[in-house]
Amino acid sequence: MLSRAVKRASLRRFSVPQLRSVTLSRSSALNRTSQFLYHTLSGTKIAKSIRDEANQEIEQIRARVPGFKPTLKIFQIGTRPDSSAYVRMKLKSSEESGVHCNVEKLPENISEVELLNKIDDVNKNDAVHGILIQLPLPKHLDETKITNSVLHTKDVDGFHRYNAGELSKKGGEPMFIPCTPNGCIRLLKEAGVNLRGKNAVVLGRSDIVGTPVSSLLKNMDATVTVCHSHTTNLPEILSQADVVVAACGRANYVKGEWLKEGAIVIDVGINYIPDSTKKSGQRLVGDVDYESAKKKASFITPVPGGVGPMTIAMLVQNVLLAAKRQLSDSNKTPTISPLPLKLLNPVPSDIDISRAQTPKKINQVAEELGINANELELFGHYKAKISPAVLKRLENNENGKYVLVAGITPTPLGEGKSTTTMGLVQALTAHLGKPSIANVRQPSMGPTFGVKGGAAGGGYAQVIPMDEFNMHLTGDIHAISAANNLLAAAIDTRMFHESTQKKDATFYNRLVPKKKGKRTFTKSMLKRLEKLGIQKTNPDDLTPDEIKQFARLDIDPETITIKRVVDVNDRMLRQITIGQASTEKGFTRSTGFDITVASELMAILALSRDLKDMRQRVGRIVVSANSTGEPVTVEDVGCAGAVTALLKDAIKPNLMQSLEGTPVMVHAGPFANISIGASSVIADRVGLKLVGKSKAADKDAQTGYVVTEAGFDFTMGGERFFNIKCRSSGLTPNAVVLVATVRALKLHGGAPDVKPGQSLPAEYTEENVELVKKGVANLCKQISNAKQFGVPVVVAINKFEADTDAEVEAIRTAAKEAGAYDAVATNHWAEGGKGAIELAQAVVKATEQPSDFKFLYDVDQTVEEKLSSIVKKMYGGAKVEISPLAQKKIDMYKEQGFGNLPICIAKTQYSLSHDAALKNVPTGFTFPIRDVRASIGAGYLYALAAEIQTIPGLSTYAGYMNVEINDEGEIDGLF
Numbered sequence: 001m002l003s004r005a006v007k008r009a010s011l012r013r014f015s016v017p018q019l020r021s022v023t024l025s026r027s028s029a030l031n032r033t034s035q036f037l038y039h040t041l042s043g044t045k046i047a048k049s050i051r052d053e054a055n056q057e058i059e060q061i062r063a064r065v066p067g068f069k070p071t072l073k074i075f076q077i078g079t080r081p082d083s084s085a086y087v088r089m090k091l092k093s094s095e096e097s098g099v100h101c102n103v104e105k106l107p108e109n110i111s112e113v114e115l116l117n118k119i120d121d122v123n124k125n126d127a128v129h130g131i132l133i134q135l136p137l138p139k140h141l142d143e144t145k146i147t148n149s150v151l152h153t154k155d156v157d158g159f160h161r162y163n164a165g166e167l168s169k170k171g172g173e174p175m176f177i178p179c180t181p182n183g184c185i186r187l188l189k190e191a192g193v194n195l196r197g198k199n200a201v202v203l204g205r206s207d208i209v210g211t212p213v214s215s216l217l218k219n220m221d222a223t224v225t226v227c228h229s230h231t232t233n234l235p236e237i238l239s240q241a242d243v244v245v246a247a248c249g250r251a252n253y254v255k256g257e258w259l260k261e262g263a264i265v266i267d268v269g270i271n272y273i274p275d276s277t278k279k280s281g282q283r284l285v286g287d288v289d290y291e292s293a294k295k296k297a298s299f300i301t302p303v304p305g306g307v308g309p310m311t312i313a314m315l316v317q318n319v320l321l322a323a324k325r326q327l328s329d330s331n332k333t334p335t336i337s338p339l340p341l342k343l344l345n346p347v348p349s350d351i352d353i354s355r356a357q358t359p360k361k362i363n364q365v366a367e368e369l370g371i372n373a374n375e376l377e378l379f380g381h382y383k384a385k386i387s388p389a390v391l392k393r394l395e396n397n398e399n400g401k402y403v404l405v406a407g408i409t410p411t412p413l414g415e416g417k418s419t420t421t422m423g424l425v426q427a428l429t430a431h432l433g434k435p436s437i438a439n440v441r442q443p444s445m446g447p448t449f450g451v452k453g454g455a456a457g458g459g460y461a462q463v464i465p466m467d468e469f470n471m472h473l474t475g476d477i478h479a480i481s482a483a484n485n486l487l488a489a490a491i492d493t494r495m496f497h498e499s500t501q502k503k504d505a506t507f508y509n510r511l512v513p514k515k516k517g518k519r520t521f522t523k524s525m526l527k528r529l530e531k532l533g534i535q536k537t538n539p540d541d542l543t544p545d546e547i548k549q550f551a552r553l554d555i556d557p558e559t560i561t562i563k564r565v566v567d568v569n570d571r572m573l574r575q576i577t578i579g580q581a582s583t584e585k586g587f588t589r590s591t592g593f594d595i596t597v598a599s600e601l602m603a604i605l606a607l608s609r610d611l612k613d614m615r616q617r618v619g620r621i622v623v624s625a626n627s628t629g630e631p632v633t634v635e636d637v638g639c640a641g642a643v644t645a646l647l648k649d650a651i652k653p654n655l656m657q658s659l660e661g662t663p664v665m666v667h668a669g670p671f672a673n674i675s676i677g678a679s680s681v682i683a684d685r686v687g688l689k690l691v692g693k694s695k696a697a698d699k700d701a702q703t704g705y706v707v708t709e710a711g712f713d714f715t716m717g718g719e720r721f722f723n724i725k726c727r728s729s730g731l732t733p734n735a736v737v738l739v740a741t742v743r744a745l746k747l748h749g750g751a752p753d754v755k756p757g758q759s760l761p762a763e764y765t766e767e768n769v770e771l772v773k774k775g776v777a778n779l780c781k782q783i784s785n786a787k788q789f790g791v792p793v794v795v796a797i798n799k800f801e802a803d804t805d806a807e808v809e810a811i812r813t814a815a816k817e818a819g820a821y822d823a824v825a826t827n828h829w830a831e832g833g834k835g836a837i838e839l840a841q842a843v844v845k846a847t848e849q850p851s852d853f854k855f856l857y858d859v860d861q862t863v864e865e866k867l868s869s870i871v872k873k874m875y876g877g878a879k880v881e882i883s884p885l886a887q888k889k890i891d892m893y894k895e896q897g898f899g900n901l902p903i904c905i906a907k908t909q910y911s912l913s914h915d916a917a918l919k920n921v922p923t924g925f926t927f928p929i930r931d932v933r934a935s936i937g938a939g940y941l942y943a944l945a946a947e948i949q950t951i952p953g954l955s956t957y958a959g960y961m962n963v964e965i966n967d968e969g970e971i972d973g974l975f
């Protein structure tokens with residue numbers, strides 16, 4: 001067809017231009033009066049100016065952001081000489097522009113899967129901003145599939161279906177415009193042409209040039225005709241064309257005679273034709289017959305030196321654009337779209353409220369928060385893990401504001417700390433438009449199916465979907481169970497083997513066996529040798545004495561502190577006998593189970609700064625003493641590596657959302673009785689960077705908030721948060737929110753006891769300001785406790801239906817007199833974030849106050865001094881009475897070098913003292929320390945003031961009895 005068109009065209013007569021010149025002003029193109037001048041559009045020159053501009057811009061940005069390094073990755077598959085030449089040109093041009101370019105040449109026969117994996121790796125690499133696959137690809141590779149596999153935000157070629165689709169839409173917004181079409185348009189702009197209403201003819205309809213260039217011309221209001229191999233009347237069409245873009249891949253195909261007088265000709269063709277005058281025997285020509293066309297054209301691009309160099313310059317421009325976008329995204333305040341609430345009165349059950357809300361897909365929550373797709377691992381639609389790689393990417397960001405929610409001395413009904421945490425973030429983000437993240441603990445399934453119920457809020461201030469939140473989540477607790485039980489098995493097995501293999505040499509040979517004729521020490525073994533002061537690395541070099549020292553851990557079974565764990569309130573496992581099978585040769589031992597969240601590994605998960613820190617902490621766990629009283633560690637047992645390996649995913653914080661669609665990180669959940677009862681250091685670090693401002697942030701960028709919670713009351717959760725967690729993390733809160741209720745203060749004021757499941761006495765359901773005024777002393781003591789750390793305190797009065805204005809006012813007045821920065825009533829349980837707006841405003845202001853953070857004690861004080869500091873300064877006690885057992889342990893820990901650790905005191909949460917019956921603000925009491933234990937890996941000693949149950953039981957009427965699953969797979973009966 002095309003040849004017929006050529007024939008017909010060649011029969012026609014065209015007027016021949018008579019004068020040629022290159023001096024015409026560009027702006028007069030198409031409007032000029034003379035018909036006989038033409039102007040060469042030099043792509044080479046324009047490309048050079050684009051490279052220079054890119055260079056300058058990169059330098060300017062680098063002056064502000066030193067790490068700014070636009071980077072392009074090119075994959076070339078096979079060894080086509082033309083592709084190699086183009087790739088070389090791209091590399092050179094990038095270097096000249098200050099863009100870093102890495103070329104990876106892959107074999108012609110690479111499989112599609114291998115190539116896709118390679119692309120995926122670079123998609124995930126934040127240090128790479130642009131990815132280009134040099135085309136054409138070998139036949140066995142699907143070009144569409146490959147080009148679509150490049151992340152559209154890194155698709156500097158503009159070939160991804162997202163970019164191609166957006167380009168073809170009216171008003172579409174492609175991330176990138178393909179380089180050659182973009183170069184053509186830039187050339188037209190250089191010619192000063194106004195395309196509106198002009199006739200533009202595009203020859204060729206390829207995905208790379210013809211189709212996108214026609215979209216661009218159309219978007220610039222030209223009337224576009226696309227011609228191709230089936231077009232029959234080409235010369236006729238061309239005779240009407242004000243602009244011609246020739247991209248048909250035929251050497252010298254378009255003749256000058258076909259062109260309209262004064263047309264602008266953009267020649268995209270790259271064709272080699274034989275030329276005996278050239279050394280190479282060939283010559284490069286375009287799709288337009290230059291010699292005849294220049295007689296008609298007002299502007300014409302040469303080949304070489306026209307569109308080709310522009311293609312490469314536009315690539316550089318696209319890479320710079322991608323890098324700038326990444327930078328600006330990291331400089332923006334996260335914009336979190338809230339989910340609307342449909343409030344009902346009376347407030348339905350937590351699970352009904354959760355189920356009535358349609359959550360956002362978790363990748364949307366992540367995207368809004370500024371988490372990259374490659375930093376997210378999805379667990380279904382509503383949960384995901386966040387890679388700690390975020391920390392590296394955002395290391396130059398300032399931290400956001402850090403807020404701790406703690407409580408007064410509670411009633412057994414709980415005063416709503418988690419609900420307040422959730423209400424506060426919902427108010428901050430969904431109602432005040434400030435980015436925030438709630439960092440909460442993962443609930444243990446023990447209480448979920450026991451009596452207490454789940455965690456993280458309730459009513460219209462909760463984490464959703466609440467059933468997924470309360471059961472399994474992403475398996476972190478199960479991973480801890482597996483890791484802990486591996487350790488427990490390793491300890492007992494080691495004792496078994498040591499006891500059954502009497503000869504040191506035989507035992508050593510089995511412990512360090514030859515593999516392929518060679519024996520090597522594992523990393524743990526080398527650490528044990530180092531601990532023993534044996535400076536040998538070759539297993540064959542150890543003397544019999546050293547072998548004995550090294551191989552025999554000589555664990556004293558009476559001192560083993562590691563129990564097996566399970567995430568069920570299975571009281572029958574409190575004490576068990578292991579090793580009863582005949583295969584264990586009489587090696588039986590009495591031990592027991594703890595609930596998983598009471599394990600030291602859970603505390604380690606909460607306190608580790610990163611994976612490396614976690615590995616070291618796991619290695620340091622003291623599992624027992626040996627027969628001479630020296631500590632035996634997990635490193636000695638040889639399984640610190642494996643235990644940490646089992647936790648490699650658990651260390652990644654989990655992302656969920658609040659009922660109003662604001663981000664929530666759920667991570668770790670150490671038992672508040674004997675541990676810190678707070679979520680993880682790593683989640684707080686990640687969260688503070690995500691909501692913190694970049695150093696090069698936009699002027700209007702605002703800092704965000706991480707709101708986290710400390711279990712039990714302030715004397716326990718708050719004190720441990722500051723003295724243990726903050727010591728591990730190096731972070732210090734900007735404000736403390738103290739949650740109080742009228743109910744709890746009435747209890748402290750002398751009202752009768754309250755019990756879960758029983759109706760409240762009249763003192764609680766009727767106004768009684770006097771009781772509140774008496775009990776408010778407890779709140780005032782907790783305010784002064786929090787203020788001892790030098791941080792502003794805001795009191796949140798979590799309102800219940802029966803509370804009266806006079807009661808609330810009594811609390812507000814007393815709190816302010818006691819030095820609280822502010823005290824506000826909240827109604828988030830019934831109203832969601834709307835009910836906590838005033839609290840959020842007070843918290844925002846409080847975090848802007850100067851703070852003067854200080855720890856309560858110095859870790860280098862003696863254990864006795866540290867205990868005394870906590871008891872006197874926090875609890876208001878007169879003195880500490882240390883039992884002989886506790887003193888013996890303290891002396892032992894000091895002797896072992898563990899005396900300089902912070903201390904966690906396990907006591908009742910229902911009194912400031914050790915005695916739950918002593919309400920309000922008891923003073924002058926003697927605080928008993930019955931026992932002291934050590935969590936060396938987690939990094940603290942814990943002192944017991946009471947017998948603490950480390951695996952709770954189930955009641956006759958337990959939570960699990962309510963739980964059902966319906967035919968749709970939905971869960972009923974969870975609280």
Ligand SMILES: Nc1nc2c(c(=O)[nH]1)N[C@@H](CN(C=O)c1ccc(C(=O)N[C@@H](CCC(=O)O)C(=O)O)cc1)CN2
Binds near residue numbers: 135179208309
């Ligand atoms: N991934 C891509 N592959 C291919 C593209 C593309 O844009 N992206 N386009 C073409 C080839 N190409 C770039 O890769 C390209 C071709 C020619 C030139 C160029 O500057 N040509 C010079 C002459 C060079 C010579 O002497 O051979 C010129 O016109 O002056 C640049 C880029 C296919 N593949």
